[in-house]
Amino acid sequence: xxxxxxxxxxxxxxxxxxxxxxxxxxxxxxxxxxxxxxxxxxxxxxxxxxxxxxxxxxxxxxxxxxxxxxxxxxxxxxxxxxxxxxxxxxxxxxxxxxxxxxxxxxxxxxxxxxxxxxxxxxxxxxxxxxxxxxxxxxxxxxxxxxxxxxxxxxxxxxxxxxxxxxxxxxxxxxxxxxxxxxxxxxxxxxxxxxxxxxxxxxxxxxxxxxxxxxxxxxxxxxxxxxxxxxxxxxxxxxxxxxxxxxxxxxx
Numbered sequence: 001x002x003x004x005x006x007x008x009x010x011x012x013x014x015x016x017x018x019x020x021x022x023x024x025x026x027x028x029x030x031x032x033x034x035x036x037x038x039x040x041x042x043x044x045x046x047x048x049x050x051x052x053x054x055x056x057x058x059x060x061x062x063x064x065x066x067x068x069x070x071x072x073x074x075x076x077x078x079x080x081x082x083x084x085x086x087x088x089x090x091x092x093x094x095x096x097x098x099x100x101x102x103x104x105x106x107x108x109x110x111x112x113x114x115x116x117x118x119x120x121x122x123x124x125x126x127x128x129x130x131x132x133x134x135x136x137x138x139x140x141x142x143x144x145x146x147x148x149x150x151x152x153x154x155x156x157x158x159x160x161x162x163x164x165x166x167x168x169x170x171x172x173x174x175x176x177x178x179x180x181x182x183x184x185x186x187x188x189x190x191x192x193x194x195x196x197x198x199x200x201x202x203x204x205x206x207x208x209x210x211x212x213x214x215x216x217x218x219x220x221x222x223x224x225x226x227x228x229x230x231x232x233x234x235x236x237x238x239x240x241x242x243x244x245x246x247x248x249x250x251x
Contacts, residue, residue, distance in 0.1 A: 002124060005099055005111045008051045012044050013097045013115035016082060019043075020093070020116070038089055041065055044081035048099065052077050062230070064204045076102045078207040078230065083112075084180030093117070096182030100207035102230065110211035112182040121186040121212050129189050129216035136190040138218040138239035146172045146194035146242050149184045154200035154232070161199065167249050168197065185209025188237055189216035195246055196237040203230040209237065219243045223251045 019040050045065035052061060060076040061069040077099065082088060084095035093116035101109040112121040121136075123129040129136050139146075148168060152161055169175040172195075178184045184196045189212045196213075198206065210220045210228045219240040220228040225247055228235055236246050 001101060001109060004051075004055055005101060005109050006120075006122060008048055009097050009099050009111040009113045010120060011051075012047055012081060013113035015047065016040060016044055016088070016095070016097065017115035020088060020095075038082070038085055040088065041082040041085055044097065045079065048079050048081055052079075062203060064202065074104050076230075078102060078204050080182070080204040080208075083182040083205065087179040092179065094178055094180050094183050096180050096186075098182040098204065098208040100211060102207070105230070107207060107211040107214075110208035110215075112186050112208045112212060114180070114183050114186065117183075119183075119186060121182075121189060121208075123189075123208075123212040123215035125211065125215070127215070129212045131186070131190050137216050138189060138213070139191045139194050140241050141194045141239060143171050143195075143242040143245040144173075146239075147192075148172045148175045148195040148197065148246075149178050149187070149193050150175060150196065151177065151179075151181055151184065151198040151201065151205075153198050153205070153234075154202070155234075164250055165197075168246065171245070171249065181205045181209055185213050185237055188218060188239070189213045194239050195242055197235075197246065197250065198237075199234050200232060201235060202232050206235060206237075213237050221247070223247060225251075 059073045063079040080098040083098045088095040096114040098112045108125045110123045187193045188196050220237050223234045
């Protein structure tokens with residue numbers, strides 16, 4: 001399964017990159033940043049589903065584009081075929097492919113590939129996290145020394161978002177938005193940022209990143225401190241040192 005998830009994540013990312021470079025009309029696909037669904041999301045989703053169903057026909061599937069296929073298996077593949085669709089449609093190269101494998105309710109494999117950056121993140125439960133084959137780890141910065149990234153996800157209450165994020169911004173070095181949870185969690189796991197906050201995110205947005213961050217020594221919870229589950233919600237990804245500080249502000 002290790003080799004399989006690596007292969008399909010990289011192959012899909014490479015296809016997306018070729019489409020991204022060749023389509024001169026990408027901007028015509030753009031709507032609001034939260035409303036973008038491109039033909040490429042669907043094509044990539046179909047590619048991944050075909051490969052999984054061919055190799056593991058009895059496994060469950062949960063994908064952004066196709067929803068849930070529950071076949072009663074202990075294994076579930078969680079797929080975001082194009083994470084950062086808004087970036088992709090706007091000609092912004094910060095997009096990724098995110099695939100995770102869950103056994104029962106436990107994440108066991110996670111792969112994230114940002115093809116334009118040529119960054120492949122991989123984690124296997126209990127064996128660490130890796131970027132292009134090299135082991136990675138989170139930082140040890142407290143909140144006052146932290147660079148944070150965020151995603152507003154499905155949250156529509158901009159007044160609430162502004163209040164919470166401005167409170168965080170006052171306590172950190174900086175607060176930024178990248179536009180792809182796969183990239184943001186990868187950068188956290190590799191020590192480029194120190195925390196990631198996301199509101200009303202779906203399981204496919206975060207599954208691979210949750211395992212990668214944990215295996216890199218980080219911590220993932222909801223705003224109340226409960227561990228990540230495959231459900232929609234608000235979540236904090238951190239280097240573990242600054243987690244309680246971030247949680248106390250957001251909760």
